[in-house]
Each structure stands twice: as C-alpha cells, then as structure tokens.
Amino acid sequence: MEALLGSLEQLALIKALKTSFFAYPIVNALHILAIGALVTAVLLMDLRVIGVIRSLDEQPFVRLLRRVALWAFALAVLTGALMFAVRATEYAGMPLFWIKMGLIGLAGVNFVAFSLLRQPSAKRVLAGVSITLWPLVLLAGRFLGFVL
Amino acid sequence: MRRLRVVLLAAALAIAAPVLPALAHHGWAWTEDGFFELTGIVKEVFVGNAHATLDLEVEGVVWRVELAPPGPTMAAGFTEDTVKPGDEVVALGNRSLDPNEKRMKAVRITTGGKAYDIYPARVPAN
Ligand code: HEM
Numbered sequence: 001m002e003a004l005l006g007s008l009e010q011l012a013l014i015k016a017l018k019t020s021f022f023a024y025p026i027v028n029a030l031h032i033l034a035i036g037a038l039v040t041a042v043l044l045m046d047l048r049v050i051g052v053i054r055s056l057d058e059q060p061f062v063r064l065l066r067r068v069a070l071w072a073f074a075l076a077v078l079t080g081a082l083m084f085a086v087r088a089t090e091y092a093g094m095p096l097f098w099i100k101m102g103l104i105g106l107a108g109v110n111f112v113a114f115s116l117l118r119q120p121s122a123k124r125v126l127a128g129v130s131i132t133l134w135p136l137v138l139l140a141g142r143f144l145g146f147v148l
Numbered sequence: 149m150r151r152l153r154v155v156l157l158a159a160a161l162a163i164a165a166p167v168l169p170a171l172a173h174h175g176w177a178w179t180e181d182g183f184f185e186l187t188g189i190v191k192e193v194f195v196g197n198a199h200a201t202l203d204l205e206v207e208g209v210v211w212r213v214e215l216a217p218p219g220p221t222m223a224a225g226f227t228e229d230t231v232k233p234g235d236e237v238v239a240l241g242n243r244s245l246d247p248n249e250k251r252m253k254a255v256r257i258t259t260g261g262k263a264y265d266i267y268p269a270r271v272p273a274n
Contacts, residue, residue: 018196019218028198052152086196145198 005088014085024086027079034075035138041069042134049127080141087148096147100140107133179242179253183272186211186243186252190235195221195228202257204237211250213239215257216266226257226264235259240271 008014017023045065047053053061084091091097110133114126188204188211200215215221231237241254255267265271 019222020197021219024197047152087194090194148201 001092002089005092008085008088011085014082017082018086024083027082031076031079031083034072034079035141038069038072038076039134039138041065041072042130045069046127046131050124050131090148091144094144094147096140096144100137100144103133103137103140107137176242176253178245180245181242183240184243184252186213186239188237188239190231190233190237192233193228193231195226200226202231202237202239202254204239209250211252213241213257214251214253221266224264224266224268225262226266230264231259241267 009018017027042065044053045062048056048058048061048065107130110126110129114123114130117123117126186204186206188206191203191205191210193203194201195215196218199217200221202213202215204211204213215226216224236259238258239252239254240256240258241252243252255265255270257264257266
C-alpha cells in the first residue's frame with residue numbers, strides 16, 4: 001500500500017502538479033466548482049422530493065438535477081484524486097480523509113437505494129439523509145487542509 | 149418559496165458556523181505574535197502544493213513546521229534536496245496559539261550553516 005501511494009506521488013504528471021504555480025490552484029478551483037454544483041443540485045433535488053419546493057414538476061426537475069449532480073460528482077472525483085496523489089501517503093494516514101471517503105460511500109449507497117425504491121415516504125426519508133450527508137462531506141473536505 | 153428561503157438560509161448558516169474558527173490556519177492569525185525558535189531533527193520534508201511542510205523531531209515529539217507555498221519556498225532556495233531525514237534544523241517563526249498543538253509557521257530555516265528566508269519580509273531584524 002505504502003509503495004503504491006509512493007509511486008503515485010512519483011508520476012510525472014503528479015510531480016508537475018506538486019510544485020506548479022497555476023495547475024494545482026486550477027485543479028483545486030475545479031474541485032470547488034464541482035462541489036458547488038453537486039451540493040446545490042443535491043439540495044434542490046432533495047427539497048423537491050421532500051416537498052419543500054412544490055412549484056416545479058418533480059420528474060423533469062429531478063431528472064435534470066440528477067444529471068448535473070452526477071457530472072459534478074465525476075469532476076469532483078477526478079480533481080480530488082489529482083490533489084490526493086500529490087500527497088498520497090500523507091492523506092492516506094489521516095483519519096479525516098477516510099471519514100470523508102466513508103461519508104461519500106454512505107451517500108453513494110443512499111443514492112443507489114433512492115434509485116431503487118418506489119415508495120414516496122421512503123424516498124423522502126432518503127432525501128433527508130442525502131441533504132445531511134453531502135454537506136458533511138463538504139465540511140470534512142474543507143477541514144482536511146487545516147489538519148494537514 | 150418563503151419556506152424554501154428560510155430552509156436554505158438555515159442550511160447555509162449551519163454549514164458556515166463550524167467552519168469559521170478553522171479559517172485560522174491560513175495566514176498568521178492562528179499563531180502567537182512573538183517569535184519562537186525550534187531546533188530539531190528532520191523526519192520528513194515536503195515542498196509542494198498547497199504549502200510546504202517540514203516535520204521536526206524534538207525530544208521525541210514530532211512538530212509540524214509550516215513553510216510557504218512551493219513557489220516562495222523554492223525562491224528562498226529551500227527545496228526537498230536542501231535537507232534530508234536526520235539533519236539538524238533550526239526553525240524561526242511563530243508557534244500555534246494552542247499550546248498543546250505541536251505546530252509552527254516558519255519565516256526562516258537554518259541548516260548546514262545557511263539561512264533560508266521563507267518569508268523575508270517577516271524575518272526579524274538582526
Ligand atoms: C473521491 C472523491 C474525492 C477525493 C479523492 C477528494 C480529495 C480531496 C483532496 C485531496 C483535497 C485537498 C485537501 C487539502 O486542502 O489539502 C480536497 C479538498 C476539498 N474537497 Fe474533496 N475529494 C473528493 C470529493 C469531494 C466531494 C464529493 C466533496 C463535497 C461534497 C468534497 C469537498 C471538498 C472541499 C470543500 C475541499 C476543500 C477545498 C478548498 O478549500 O480548497 N470533495 N478533496
């Protein structure tokens with residue numbers, strides 16, 4: 001594991017990112033852009049499912065926002081993985097990093113369950129779980145830089 | 149729509165509130181005003197984004213010494229090849245306001261008889 005993380009840090013692309021003046025902040029900014037889009041889409045979607053937002057038809061609204069959320073999540077994973085690789089060994093040793101990954105995992109399981117379930121009352125509960133989990137992921141992510 | 153506004157505002161506040169004290173770690177607000185000198189043995193050195201760090205062992209305790217982002221750190225002449233584990237280093241800077249936290253931010257690193265001014269503008273006049 002240690003060796004794998006170490007070789008990740010040694011990749012040419014990652015070594016360039018490590019000391020770059022522009023590239024790293026841009027990757028960081030894209031991570032933030034992705035997170036903003038993701039959390040906004042998730043929040044609006046969940047509020048619609050829960051019934052706080054009623055002015056728009058649920059189906060097309062949720063379908064659109066789910067597409068936005070999935071693309072935003074993909075960008076967050078890509079940019080997050082790049083930043084992780086710059087200091088892989090260090091992050092892998094931080095409990096907070098694994099808390100963040102665990103929360104993302106939980107949110108993922110919640111998303112799959114939400115997609116499979118049909119019962120509206122159950123979907124509302126899962127939307128409530130989602131609205132709690134994603135901001136927690138955001139918090140864990142923001143705190144990472146301060147405990148590093 | 150009014151209900152939505154209240155919910156969104158409450159959510160934003162709930163998210164923002166715990167983050168505010170943590171903003172301390174950028175800049176110098178989280179450090180003491182007076183200068184602090186730490187002499188230790190290098191455990192690990194990292195010169196990269198978002199900022200460079202040096203881990204120093206002092207009497208069996210590992211301190212984290214924060215440097216600048218990689219650009220200014222390397223401009224001061226300090227790179228990952230400047231020190232290696234086992235070297236003795238003197239870090240001059242400001243330590244964390246929290247006395248239990250083994251952490252400081254360095255303005256000058258001295259090693260092998262050479263001084264590296266990481267934050268030249270903040271180095272105290274000799
Ligand atoms: C597999 C997916 C992800 C990985 C590997 C990842 C990894 C990272 C890494 C390495 C950092 C830099 C931490 C530092 O400052 O040292 C970071 C920052 C951050 N991440 Fe992620 N992340 C992922 C997904 C997410 C998601 C889904 C969210 C939010 C919902 C998120 C929220 C944040 C936040 C808020 C920051 C701080 C950005 C800043 O202040 O500059 N991350 N992430």
